[in-house]
Amino acid sequence: MKRIIAVCGSNAGDKNLSKEILKIAEEVGRLIAGKGGILLCGGLGGIMEAVARGAKEKGGITVGILPYDKSKANRYIDIPIETNLGFYRNYIIVNSADVIIGICGRWGTLNEISMAMALGKPVILISTSKGICELLSKKEILEYFEEKPYIVETPEEAVELAFKIK
Amino acid sequence: MKRIIAVCGSNAGDKNLSKEILKIAEEVGRLIAGKGGILLCGGLGGIMEAVARGAKEKGGITVGILPYDKSKANRYIDIPIETNLGFYRNYIIVNSADVIIGICGRWGTLNEISMAMALGKPVILISTSKGICELLSKKEILEYFEEKPYIVETPEEAVELAFKIK
Amino acid sequence: MKRIIAVCGSNAGDKNLSKEILKIAEEVGRLIAGKGGILLCGGLGGIMEAVARGAKEKGGITVGILPYDKSKANRYIDIPIETNLGFYRNYIIVNSADVIIGICGRWGTLNEISMAMALGKPVILISTSKGICELLSKKEILEYFEEKPYIVETPEEAVELAFKIK
Amino acid sequence: MKRIIAVCGSNAGDKNLSKEILKIAEEVGRLIAGKGGILLCGGLGGIMEAVARGAKEKGGITVGILPYDKSKANRYIDIPIETNLGFYRNYIIVNSADVIIGICGRWGTLNEISMAMALGKPVILISTSKGICELLSKKEILEYFEEKPYIVETPEEAVELAFKIK
Numbered sequence: 001m002k003r004i005i006a007v008c009g010s011n012a013g014d015k016n017l018s019k020e021i022l023k024i025a026e027e028v029g030r031l032i033a034g035k036g037g038i039l040l041c042g043g044l045g046g047i048m049e050a051v052a053r054g055a056k057e058k059g060g061i062t063v064g065i066l067p068y069d070k071s072k073a074n075r076y077i078d079i080p081i082e083t084n085l086g087f088y089r090n091y092i093i094v095n096s097a098d099v100i101i102g103i104c105g106r107w108g109t110l111n112e113i114s115m116a117m118a119l120g121k122p123v124i125l126i127s128t129s130k131g132i133c134e135l136l137s138k139k140e141i142l143e144y145f146e147e148k149p150y151i152v153e154t155p156e157e158a159v160e161l162a163f164k165i166k
Numbered sequence: 167m168k169r170i171i172a173v174c175g176s177n178a179g180d181k182n183l184s185k186e187i188l189k190i191a192e193e194v195g196r197l198i199a200g201k202g203g204i205l206l207c208g209g210l211g212g213i214m215e216a217v218a219r220g221a222k223e224k225g226g227i228t229v230g231i232l233p234y235d236k237s238k239a240n241r242y243i244d245i246p247i248e249t250n251l252g253f254y255r256n257y258i259i260v261n262s263a264d265v266i267i268g269i270c271g272r273w274g275t276l277n278e279i280s281m282a283m284a285l286g287k288p289v290i291l292i293s294t295s296k297g298i299c300e301l302l303s304k305k306e307i308l309e310y311f312e313e314k315p316y317i318v319e320t321p322e323e324a325v326e327l328a329f330k331i332k
Numbered sequence: 333m334k335r336i337i338a339v340c341g342s343n344a345g346d347k348n349l350s351k352e353i354l355k356i357a358e359e360v361g362r363l364i365a366g367k368g369g370i371l372l373c374g375g376l377g378g379i380m381e382a383v384a385r386g387a388k389e390k391g392g393i394t395v396g397i398l399p400y401d402k403s404k405a406n407r408y409i410d411i412p413i414e415t416n417l418g419f420y421r422n423y424i425i426v427n428s429a430d431v432i433i434g435i436c437g438r439w440g441t442l443n444e445i446s447m448a449m450a451l452g453k454p455v456i457l458i459s460t461s462k463g464i465c466e467l468l469s470k471k472e473i474l475e476y477f478e479e480k481p482y483i484v485e486t487p488e489e490a491v492e493l494a495f496k497i498k
Numbered sequence: 499m500k501r502i503i504a505v506c507g508s509n510a511g512d513k514n515l516s517k518e519i520l521k522i523a524e525e526v527g528r529l530i531a532g533k534g535g536i537l538l539c540g541g542l543g544g545i546m547e548a549v550a551r552g553a554k555e556k557g558g559i560t561v562g563i564l565p566y567d568k569s570k571a572n573r574y575i576d577i578p579i580e581t582n583l584g585f586y587r588n589y590i591i592v593n594s595a596d597v598i599i600g601i602c603g604r605w606g607t608l609n610e611i612s613m614a615m616a617l618g619k620p621v622i623l624i625s626t627s628k629g630i631c632e633l634l635s636k637k638e639i640l641e642y643f644e645e646k647p648y649i650v651e652t653p654e655e656a657v658e659l660a661f662k663i664k
Contacts, residue, residue: 080262085417
């Protein structure tokens with residue numbers, strides 16, 4: 001059974017989304033596809049689009065779990081799942097993944113990461129990608145939580161770990 | 167965008183599931199894949215397994231929206247979505263499909279068909295497949311409902327219609 | 333712990349909703365409240381409004397599990413739960429009830445009844461209330477299903493049974 | 499229509515749950531009930547039990563949206579809604595509330611707070627209650643987010659604001 005890796009991160013419109021951060025997402029997508037994983041994401045813009053574009057470059061499979069209308073899916077999504085559940089679809093992304101990688105992100109991404117942590121799913125945050133992934137990587141923040149996410153610095157470390165852990 | 171067709175029907179264990187009915191499901195799977203559609207189903211046994219087996223025979227893509235543990239997915243499912251939502255996952259199957267085909271079925275399938283009808287999604291029932299699809303094809307039953315499903319007799323008619331309507 | 337009884341049935345707009353059928357619903361509401369039960373329903377019009385009106389006449393507690401905006405709740409609902417889940421909210425009604433009573437109904441009610449049956453919840457249908465509750469009370473229909481709902485003819489029988497079973 | 503106020507916070511077992519913090523929750527419950535609000539919470543232990551106990555002391559109405567089995571509801575819950583949705587039930591709590599008050603909390607509470615923020619619901623955090631509510635009250639954390647929760651220090655401020663805003 002192929003490994004299913006969810007990538008969670010900012011939608012288009014987040015001011016933190018610089019070229020560098022979108023490149024991180026794209027590289028994560030390429031690496032997931034290169035190792036034969038299935039990419040799961042929220043199917044929209046920003047990080048979701050960049051990671052799916054990367055995955056398709058390498059011929060990977062991309063699944064988008066959409067809040068509503070699937071015509072809103074970015075064009076790199078092979079399989080758009082139109083849940084009609086709004087933000088509630090975050091929970092389906094997290095539940096359906098073997099492991100979750102976080103890139104940048106705001107409240108919505110924090111919602112996905114915290115759900116994954118509450119469920120005991122393995123979570124990998126790329127600390128160099130700004131937003132809440134930078135925030136949750138800080139030692140003084142992590143001290144607030146008993147269960148902690150994995151913190152990495154590069155796409156390579158993130159994807160390697162994503163295929164290794166439990 | 168590829169057409170997403172949900173096939174709903176009995177899980178393994180339904181006494182109505184004769185060889186003939188499983189063959190109907192398999193043929194539906196073959197025809198969906200042959201026309202380039204994505205097969206969406208509940209991912210478990212019985213009709214769900216037969217239709218996925220048919221689709222894979224023709225190299226199609228199969229998505230299983232599972233109630234819980236994805237290790238329960240039948241072996242013809244490419245992309246198992248582990249929702250952890252139990253029967254509630256029925257709603258995601260129905261919402262995510264462009265059209266729904268019903269084969270045989272008991273209370274669970276009736277739950278999917280009735281949701282699809284309530285949502286105004288196009289539903290096609292194969293009347294020769296016993297169970298609730300036979301039942302809902304009867305004139306005296308259909309009279310009870312203002313909005314009615316499409317009734318067909320063969321896999322060919324079902325899949326042709328599934329690619330044609332709206 | 334108070335018994336929670338869900339009443340499922342047609343929304344306003346169903347042509348079957350005669351004065352007689354709304355009176356059945358109202359009486360069911362009165363009887364549930366009279367016996368100290370909590371009424372759970374979909375919170376909208378038609379049967380949902382009539383049953384809640386009956387319950388409030390007798391000082392009962394009424395909970396409405398709404399698809400979206402709680403301003404759409406009928407005025408007899410004490411506690412409007414605004415799920416933002418659309419028809420998915422049917423599942424929550426059914427799961428949260430100790431027992432389900434069906435009155436009249438179309439596809440939406442059939443969706444609730446079939447979900448309850450699939451989950452193994454006790455279901456009581458009032459056969460004299462037309463719609464799918466009349467339909468599912470027919471012997472030739474019931475034969476299609478291994479697990480069967482309870483069939484009664486009056487509000488009194490329905491509510492008495494609802495407090496007695498399991 | 500009565501104001502529905504969700505209180506989110508740590509379940510029993512959180513080491514941060516000192517007597518002082520449980521007293522904060524109890525006082526919040528008392529104040530909500532005193533002003534005629536309906537208390538919505540997750541229905542379990544810790545903060546959820548303390549706030550419900552406070553509300554019942556003042557004769558308020560308490561609704562518990564439970565992950566699974568309603569026999570797990572604390573004894574101060576009037577209306578236990580057994581969703582069978584696990585942590586997904588967090589979404590229903592947040593959607594159904596007019597306003598959300600956070601007390602202490604770990605990943606699960608962070609999940610509720612972040613969902614509420616993503617949905618644009620008003621969120622009030624009691625900064626003196628430790629856990630993620632203390633964390634999210636810090637200036638250097640709040641800077642990470644464009645939309646910010648309200649930060650207060652006492653139960654009185656929290657409940658007064660909860661009845662005032664939008």
